[in-house]
Amino acid sequence: MIKIQANTYSLEEIRSHFPVLNRRVRDDKRLVYLDNAATTQKPNQVIDAITDYYQNHNSNIHRAVHALAEESTEAFEATRDKIAKFLNIQNREEIIFVRGTTEAINLVAYSWGRDNVEKGDIVVTTEYEHHSNIVPWQVLTQETGAELKYINIDDNGELMLEQLDEYLATGKVKLVAISHVSNVLGTITDIHNVIKKCKNVGVKVLVDGAQAVPHMKVDIDNLDCDFYAFSAHKMLGPTGVGILWARKDILENMKPFQGGGDMIREVHKYETTWNDLPYKFEAGTPNVADVICFAAAIDYLAKIGMDNVRNHEIELTQYALEKMSKIKGLTLYGPQDPQKASGVISFNFNDVHPHDVATIIDKNGVAIRSGHHCAQVLMEKLNVAATNRASFYIYTTKDEIDTLIDSLEQVAKVFKL
Amino acid sequence: MSGDPIYTEMIIEYSRNPSNYGKIEDAHIKRHDSNPLCGDSIDLYLNIDGKKISDVKFDGKGCAICMACSSVLTEMIKGKSLEDIKKFEKDELLSELGLEHLIKTSPVRIKCALLSLKALKYGIYSYFAENMNDVESAGNLKEEAANLY
Numbered sequence: 409m410i411k412i413q414a415n416t417y418s419l420e421e422i423r424s425h426f427p428v429l430n431r432r433v434r435d436d437k438r439l440v441y442l443d444n445a446a447t448t449q450k451p452n453q454v455i456d457a458i459t460d461y462y463q464n465h466n467s468n469i470h471r472a473v474h475a476l477a478e479e480s481t482e483a484f485e486a487t488r489d490k491i492a493k494f495l496n497i498q499n500r501e502e503i504i505f506v507r508g509t510t511e512a513i514n515l516v517a518y519s520w521g522r523d524n525v526e527k528g529d530i531v532v533t534t535e536y537e538h539h540s541n542i543v544p545w546q547v548l549t550q551e552t553g554a555e556l557k558y559i560n561i562d563d564n565g566e567l568m569l570e571q572l573d574e575y576l577a578t579g580k581v582k583l584v585a586i587s588h589v590s591n592v593l594g595t596i597t598d599i600h601n602v603i604k605k606c607k608n609v610g611v612k613v614l615v616d617g618a619q620a621v622p623h624m625k626v627d628i629d630n631l632d633c634d635f636y637a638f639s640a641h642k643m644l645g646p647t648g649v650g651i652l653w654a655r656k657d658i659l660e661n662m663k664p665f666q667g668g669g670d671m672i673r674e675v676h677k678y679e680t681t682w683n684d685l686p687y688k689f690e691a692g693t694p695n696v697a698d699v700i701c702f703a704a705a706i707d708y709l710a711k712i713g714m715d716n717v718r719n720h721e722i723e724l725t726q727y728a729l730e731k732m733s734k735i736k737g738l739t740l741y742g743p744q745d746p747q748k749a750s751g752v753i754s755f756n757f758n759d760v761h762p763h764d765v766a767t768i769i770d771k772n773g774v775a776i777r778s779g780h781h782c783a784q785v786l787m788e789k790l791n792v793a794a795t796n797r798a799s800f801y802i803y804t805t806k807d808e809i810d811t812l813i814d815s816l817e818q819v820a821k822v823f824k825l
Numbered sequence: 826m827s828g829d830p831i832y833t834e835m836i837i838e839y840s841r842n843p844s845n846y847g848k849i850e851d852a853h854i855k856r857h858d859s860n861p862l863c864g865d866s867i868d869l870y871l872n873i874d875g876k877k878i879s880d881v882k883f884d885g886k887g888c889a890i891c892m893a894c895s896s897v898l899t900e901m902i903k904g905k906s907l908e909d910i911k912k913f914e915k916d917e918l919l920s921e922l923g924l925e926h927l928i929k930t931s932p933v934r935i936k937c938a939l940l941s942l943k944a945l946k947y948g949i950y951s952y953f954a955e956n957m958n959d960v961e962s963a964g965n966l967k968e969e970a971a972n973l974y
Contacts, residue, residue: 768832
């Protein structure tokens with residue numbers, strides 16, 4: 409049985425908090441949800457929080473003086489404090505609410521990038537990035553005449569960091585934009601090492617933490633990077649809420665990303681002065697309801713404890729890898745060591761296209777992701793068109809992994825393997 | 826598995842041994858298309874003799890549905906005239922493989938089934954409209970391709 413420590417919820421209790429896990433899908437099959445790297449399910453605590461907000465508090469924030477506006481503003485800002493505590497962020501004004509990780513990275517590429525990257529400079533990223541951490545840098549480098557360089561991966565799906573040394577040695581690197589955890593391979597980047605190398609030569613580091621914050625303890629103060637981005641919906645929270653954390657001194661020197669309400673101090677006919685941080689980067693009415701109910705997701709994870717979340721995933725990944733490595737014709741991608749990866753398993757089954765695998769096992773209620781996972785650069789590297797990806801979370805059971813594995817037999821039967 | 830079947834003997838067989846698979850060197854028409862979300866990616870090669878399709882092949886990577894539909898499409902259109910292609914409806918292709926139900930049941934997988942047909946309509950359109958400067962012959966093929974799924 410999986411060990412979630414006492415003083416928190418048992419696995420059974422956790423599952424009881426997620427109504428969707430009781431769903432029957434297709435031909436009355438029990439839902440086996442293994443697409444958590446795409447988005448996680450939401451517990452009642454989060455669903456109730458959003459209902460409560462709209463039933464009792466709904467109001468715009470930061471302006472009006474009436475009771476609802478004060479309550480909403482207070483709850484909205486309370487989420488910012490909760491995030492600061494959860495990730496050990498010293499200055500709450502360094503936390504900016506955006507739509508998601510993608511918008512956070514774009515904000516940096518547009519506001520910081522266009523003032524700090526010029527012709528001849530280098531921006532470094534990696535072969536295992538999500539498109540959201542490649543495309544904004546392609547656009548920026550193409551626009552400015554800078555160069556985009558990739559850190560390659562080795563056969564174990566780990567980064568060849570000696571390439572980073574080579575790039576840094578040119579003295580031309582302005583930014584390293586890198587995933588904390590790969591969304592396809594689950595590989596955990598040696599992020600402290602990357603940041604240290606960059607800091608030694610004064611190079612800025614942006615960390616895409618979309619697949620890290622939901623799955624392990626992240627300490628931003630200790631990391632010492634410059635930008636860190638993640639999304640609420642991959643950690644039990646609602647869609648449409650992302651966080652950009654950036655150092656105060658950098659944010660102060662950055663131009664706003666968007667102009668509009670809330671980001672201003674004074675507007676005159678031909679000039680405007682900016683509001684203080686973080687509001688300077690939060691133009692327009694934000695996603696008030698979802699930011700507020702995100703606090704319930706953080707509370708939930710904090711109650712379980714991120715070390716327990718991580719240990720649960722290690723145990724599941726170990727279990728899945730042991731079983732799946734014995735299946736004939738199954739190719740696994742990425743580190744085969746659960747200590748080096750998050751709860752993500754990418755695989756191909758014989759030469760069956762992942763879309764066919766996913767469609768067949770979907771009939772058994774098993775939800776996995778198939779495709780290129782917004783990581784076509786990585787697919788090219790692995791020389792595959794697509795992979796299957798099973799990804800776990802706090803409510804995943806070994807029994808569900810067994811169902812996945814049994815379903816693969818169905819695939820073998822259909823394709824006469 | 827129950828419900829409308831997708832993985833019939835015929836589909837599996839075509840996906841294992843696709844028809845007209847390969848390249849035509851110096852083809853009159855070479856059209857690449859892909860489904861960005863699922864990773865199907867094919868190239869369709871066509872030779873045109875007057876206003877007839879004299880030869881057709883395809884290659885690329887795709888799921889069983891995409892491979893089977895591309896195979897059957899190439900079998901169905903070889904020797905067909907431009908006018909036949911203009912009249913060629915997606916139902917004709919889908920019913921050949923018993924996949925008509927996909928239109929209703931699977932908005933995702935219908936894209937796999939119709940990718941090669943989309944490439945065909947676009948390819949023929951650009952050949953006549955752009956290469957031959959014969960917009961009249963190209964007709965509505967571009968709109969048809971755009972509205973397939």
